[in-house]
Amino acid sequence: MSTVMITQKRRRRLRHDWPWMAAFVVPAALLVVAVQFYPLLFSAYLSTQDWTLTSSQSSEGFVGLQNFAKVLQNDVFQRAVRNSALITGTAVVLEMIIGTALAYLAAGSSRIIRAVRTLLILPLVIAPVAAGTLWRMMLNSQMGLTNYLLSFLGIQGPDWLGNADWALVSVIIVDVWMTTPFVLLVVLAGVSSIPDELHESAALDGASRWKSFLYIDVPLMAPLLLLTFLFRMLESLLSLDSIYTLTLGGPGYATFTMTYYIYTLGLRSFNLGMAAAASWLFMSFATVALLVVFWLQRRWQTAQ
Amino acid sequence: MKRIYVFTALCLIVSLLLSPGMALAQEPKEIVATYMQAGTYDKAAEELVPAFEKATGIKVELIVAPWDVLNQNHITDLTTGTGAYDVMSGEFWIATVFEHMLPLDDYVKRDNYGGDFIERIWSPGPSNFYDGKRIGVPYSADAYGIWYNTEIFEQCQLKAEWETWDDYIAVLDKLQTCLKGKDIAPMVHYFGQIEQPAAIFLGMYDGYLVDKNGNYALDREKAIAALNKMQSLLKYNPEGVLGFDFNAGNAVFLAGKAATMVGWPSFIRANADDPAQSQVVGKWAMAKFPGPGFPMVSAWNLFISKYSKNPDAAWEWIKFYANPENGKKFMLKYGIGSPFKSTYEDPELLKTLAHFLPGQLENLSRVKSLPWTFAAFEAFFRNEGDFHQGKITAEEMLDRVQAEWNEIKVPEALIQLADAQGLMEK
Numbered sequence: 001m002s003t004v005m006i007t008q009k010r011r012r013r014l015r016h017d018w019p020w021m022a023a024f025v026v027p028a029a030l031l032v033v034a035v036q037f038y039p040l041l042f043s044a045y046l047s048t049q050d051w052t053l054t055s056s057q058s059s060e061g062f063v064g065l066q067n068f069a070k071v072l073q074n075d076v077f078q079r080a081v082r083n084s085a086l087i088t089g090t091a092v093v094l095e096m097i098i099g100t101a102l103a104y105l106a107a108g109s110s111r112i113i114r115a116v117r118t119l120l121i122l123p124l125v126i127a128p129v130a131a132g133t134l135w136r137m138m139l140n141s142q143m144g145l146t147n148y149l150l151s152f153l154g155i156q157g158p159d160w161l162g163n164a165d166w167a168l169v170s171v172i173i174v175d176v177w178m179t180t181p182f183v184l185l186v187v188l189a190g191v192s193s194i195p196d197e198l199h200e201s202a203a204l205d206g207a208s209r210w211k212s213f214l215y216i217d218v219p220l221m222a223p224l225l226l227l228t229f230l231f232r233m234l235e236s237l238l239s240l241d242s243i244y245t246l247t248l249g250g251p252g253y254a255t256f257t258m259t260y261y262i263y264t265l266g267l268r269s270f271n272l273g274m275a276a277a278a279s280w281l282f283m284s285f286a287t288v289a290l291l292v293v294f295w296l297q298r299r300w301q302t303a304q
Numbered sequence: 305m306k307r308i309y310v311f312t313a314l315c316l317i318v319s320l321l322l323s324p325g326m327a328l329a330q331e332p333k334e335i336v337a338t339y340m341q342a343g344t345y346d347k348a349a350e351e352l353v354p355a356f357e358k359a360t361g362i363k364v365e366l367i368v369a370p371w372d373v374l375n376q377n378h379i380t381d382l383t384t385g386t387g388a389y390d391v392m393s394g395e396f397w398i399a400t401v402f403e404h405m406l407p408l409d410d411y412v413k414r415d416n417y418g419g420d421f422i423e424r425i426w427s428p429g430p431s432n433f434y435d436g437k438r439i440g441v442p443y444s445a446d447a448y449g450i451w452y453n454t455e456i457f458e459q460c461q462l463k464a465e466w467e468t469w470d471d472y473i474a475v476l477d478k479l480q481t482c483l484k485g486k487d488i489a490p491m492v493h494y495f496g497q498i499e500q501p502a503a504i505f506l507g508m509y510d511g512y513l514v515d516k517n518g519n520y521a522l523d524r525e526k527a528i529a530a531l532n533k534m535q536s537l538l539k540y541n542p543e544g545v546l547g548f549d550f551n552a553g554n555a556v557f558l559a560g561k562a563a564t565m566v567g568w569p570s571f572i573r574a575n576a577d578d579p580a581q582s583q584v585v586g587k588w589a590m591a592k593f594p595g596p597g598f599p600m601v602s603a604w605n606l607f608i609s610k611y612s613k614n615p616d617a618a619w620e621w622i623k624f625y626a627n628p629e630n631g632k633k634f635m636l637k638y639g640i641g642s643p644f645k646s647t648y649e650d651p652e653l654l655k656t657l658a659h660f661l662p663g664q665l666e667n668l669s670r671v672k673s674l675p676w677t678f679a680a681f682e683a684f685f686r687n688e689g690d691f692h693q694g695k696i697t698a699e700e701m702l703d704r705v706q707a708e709w710n711e712i713k714v715p716e717a718l719i720q721l722a723d724a725q726g727l728m729e730k
Contacts, residue, residue, distance in 0.1 A: 052713075053379065053380070053383045054383060054401060054715070055400070055715075057383055057384065057385070075704070075707070075708075076686075076708070136549065137551075139547075140547065140548075140549075140552050141543075141544035141547050142542065142543075142548070142552060143552060143555060159543075159544040159547050160547060161496055161547035161549075162495070162544055162546030162547025162548070163546065163547070163693070164693045164695065248498055248499075249498075249686070250496075250686065250689050251498060251546060251547075251689040251690075251692065251693055252498075252686050252687065252688070252689030252690030252691075252693055252695065253686050253687075253689070253690060254689070254690075256686070264679070267372070267376050268375075268678050268679060269677070269678070269679040269712075270379060270383075
């Protein structure tokens with residue numbers, strides 16, 4: 001009886017408060033919708049227009065999907081897609097492996113471990129522009145620190161930034177260096193949340209540390225790892241600043257990525273129509289990649 | 305009595321009507337000027353602001369931004385007609401918006417301005433024009449040149465005298481023989497600074513850059529010959545040169561590890577004479593940039609936006625900033641290449657910079673400005689990068705460049721620029 005009364009009371013109160021609640025929430029909601037969707041809709045409109053800002057202050061007409069066709073057929077765009085896929089694919093996989101391994105090594109609460117952990121996450125707080133510049137100096141084949149250190153091991157370092165293939169490797173190295181600490185932090189949090197009892201009982205059953213990792217930690221952390229993978233993948237695809245300062249997208253088109261392509265079209269050539277079309281294509285590729293990850297996640301959960 | 309009332313009332317009305325206008329007229333003028341964030345041009349401007357404000361009563365706000373951002377700001381401001389900037393720093397890279405700049409001919413004529421500029425720098429190309437009218441006043445001038453290590457040349461009994469790239473390559477051959485077994489390269493250039501090697505191509509190529517129809521194109525045969533010649537230079541450079549940026553290239557020359565260097569003088573001159581940073585102090589000199597092509601120029605101009613509300617005040621700033629006295633001062637203090645003849649003929653300066661000024665003046669007198677948009681330039685230098693990597697041949701490179709150029713509309717200002725400098729197909 002009392003429960004029914006309380007519910008009725010709540011409903012009355014809700015009915016009474018509703019206009020006030022709406023008055024507070026609706027403006028914020030509208031603002032979010034405007035900020036999120038207006039640019040998207042406008043860029044969709046732009047992608048169908050023939051509009052280069054330096055030639056005309058307004059659009060020179062509707063061109064349908066021509067901008068998309070032009071971008072897709074463009075040789076440079078195709079190379080940029082290949083480069084982006086290669087850089088992101090390799091870098092993110094390496095970051096996941098190294099970050100996870102480091103998280104296990106850096107787990108613990110001793111003073112030394114805590115100091116090491118702090119050192120390991122330092123690259124995360126360095127601005128990508130600064131990181132790119134720093135590595136540009138370090139990877140200088142003649143005067144850089146990297147080749148100097150390699151020479152102590154009797155290795156003659158490669159021409160990191162002058163050779164097209166090594167320039168790609170350099171971009172991957174910098175990406176891995178900058179963002180592995182993010183994976184480390186997330187995985188570390190995941191590892192800490194696994195109850196010790198699980199590992200203890202597995203040890204009692206004779207499971208090795210590796211098996212315990214494989215059959216206890218990985219399944220428990222799978223959703224977290226996939227989410228981290230997802231974040232990293234998106235961020236790596238969007239990365240521009242470190243590549244800009246490290247290689248300028250070169251030599252030639254060797255490290256020219258999709259974001260670099262869009263930047264060049266939009267902010268150097270001011271070709272708004274094609275830049276918008278390229279952005280939508282980029283978003284489509286990223287969405288497909290996301291859907292694949294979500295599909296994998298669902299399959300994993302079903303299999304469990 | 306009535307008349308007095310009417311007269312007083314009229315006086316009051318007139319004074320009330322005039323007062324806002326008078327207040328406006330007395331309000332100090334304010335202009336906004338833009339400069340590239342380089343630690344040179346911008347610092348020089350900062351230094352001048354207090355004296356300018358004191359002398360003219362015009363307030364100046366300086367907006368400083370890196371190259372990319374500066375150009376983006378200018379283009380967006382002008383194409384939208386915003387008029388946020390009165391004085392703008394720029395080069396031919398913003399030629400797409402030259403039509404939005406104010407013609408300066410009347411100001412120049414009125415103040416009899418410009419007499420001391422190096423003739424070539426004051427002409428179309430290094431100086432920016434639109435529809436035959438001057439829109440820009442140059443305030444810096446740098447030309448691609450060749451530096452050489454006088455000590456090495458003496459040891460090898462060679463003279464830095466060349467007219468063409470073939471002559472220069474012949475000297476490089478001799479240097480290579482002479483320097484065999486030593487850790488010194490005959491030449492260094494920042495091939496890894498991907499947009500730079502195009503300057504060497506332009507020095508070797510003497511064809512057109514814009515065809516009869518006003519489209520970007522190259523004389524294929526001449527271009528292939530120039531590209532292959534440029535590729536042949538790589539063997540005279542230190543190992544790993546394809547990765548050298550400005551700093552790395554300059555450092556090699558300053559360490560005495562290269563007999564010659566092809567590049568921008570203003571990026572290295574001050575350091576080359578500083579014993580703390582250079583091992584070639586007193587051992588370097590400036591030589592001619594060979595032909596048959598031209599030395600690329602960097603000549604920053606000051607423009608006045610058509611949308612400026614204070615064009616007269618903006619012109620005052622331009623005169624105050626770009627004059628022979630400052631040209632000399634800024635060259636010594638900030639390393640900014642002076643566009644003024646008097647700097648290069650200054651007897652006092654010649655005592656200390658005789659190894660630099662005559663050679664630089666000679667190169668500045670032959671410079672040309674690129675009639676390329678940045679998109680056209682980028683299509684060229686990126687494919688050229690692939691060519692240097694050996695991934696494509698010169699012929700394939702030109703095909704790729706042309707394919708990208710076919711998508712680019714040449715701005716009217718750049719067609720005029722090409723025509724004025726003899727870079728258009730006849």
